[in-house]
Amino acid sequence: MKKIAALAAGFAVAALLVVQAADARGVRDSVRASANVVFVQTDGLAGNQVAVYDRADGGTLSLAGTYATGGLGGAATGAVVDKLASQGSLTYDPQDRLLFAVNAGSDTFSVFAVSGDTLTLQDVLPSGGQFPDSITVHGKFVYVLNAGGAGSVQGYRIDGNKLHAINGSNRTLGLGNANPPAFLASPGQIGFTPDGSRLIVTTKASTSSFVVFGVRPDGRLGDPVITASANPVPFGFTFDPVGRVVAAEAGGSVLTTYSLSADNTLSGAQSKPDGQAALCWVARVGSFYYVANAGSASVSGYTIDGNGSPGFVTPGGVVGSTEAGAIDLVGSSDGRFLYVQSGGTGNIDEFAVATDGTLTKIGIATGLAAGFEGIAAT
Secondary structure, three states, X not given: OHHHHHHHHXXXXXXXXXXXXXXXXXXXXXXXXXXXXXXXXXXXXXXXEEEEEEEOOOOOEEEEEEEEOOOOOOOOEOOOOOOOOOOOOEEEEXXXXXXXXXXXXXXXXXXXXXXXXXXXXXXXXXXXOOOEEEEXXXXXXXXXXXXXXXXXXXXXXXXOOEEEEOOOOOEEOOOOOOOOOEOOOOXXXXXXXXXXXXXXXXXXXXXOEEEEEEEOOOOOEOOOEEEEOOOOOEEEEEEOOOOOEEEEEOOOOEEEEEEEOOOOOEEEEEEEEOOOOOEEEEEEEOOEEEEEEOOOOEEEEEXXXXXXXXXXXXXXXXXXXXXXXXXXXXXXXXXXXXXEEEOOOOEEEEEEEOOOOOEEEEEEEOOOOOOOOOEEEO
């Protein structure tokens, strides 16, 4: 009986150790899965990569690893600091913990599984066209924007860590660009509306328009509806809390808001220039909207009131200075930090976001080559 009791006690201890070890692994996995990281795409012409940075509690970044995408970066004709000349070339999906990166030089895009600050390449897929430069996700649907030639969009459905092309989803934009396209004429961004019911593309100087597609339940698209932009060269865009389109329009360096109507037209434009040069990229961080001014090496901060009218965070608009060639930018999901790529240097400018929307520069992450483009964050 003593031997049986001793064996039982031993089994109980062993079982407890197994449970404790499993709990510890679960805690570690949970911490890794919820890590605060920033992803940056190198867009290397000889081989595209994604650099992953850990974000410290104070907001500064440290390189955690670099991962090959399995494709090639690309360069739009005439581009100086922004080789892809787009917003959203690197997109994170928090629902499925997937990261999508375009490979403009090989007409593909890459799918990574994300675990904390570690990436695992899942697939490299055809983009359905030439020179993919932007990608977006909503729910289980992913659409990639092809900027070369006539331009097109191609849809995919997420199934686990794999993507499958949606039959009949490829739609032409009917543009007349070359491949690679000229940087001012290439489409600037593709993005789902917050409810996923519409898909929007900006054409930049090709037609200075917004192209809006309705999204069907199976992920396929309705007929395009085209609205001319209030100012030339509509580039990057985001949305305000009630679903207005908030667009960066490079011609005149203007931020413009639009209402999106049931018939997929944009109306009620309200614009405010920031007096800087090449306002092309815009990111919403909490209740503030920050734009990168490539020609002025600066960031301007905006607010948008309940009627959709843009205003400045500060009297002059500018809230921060950057390294040469401020391009794509992203805010942390908690709204505390803003990160801005400087395409002229390969550096990342790090800012803390105050409760009044002003920025404080907290550092510069260095080590990547000039000409990178594409940034995302958890």
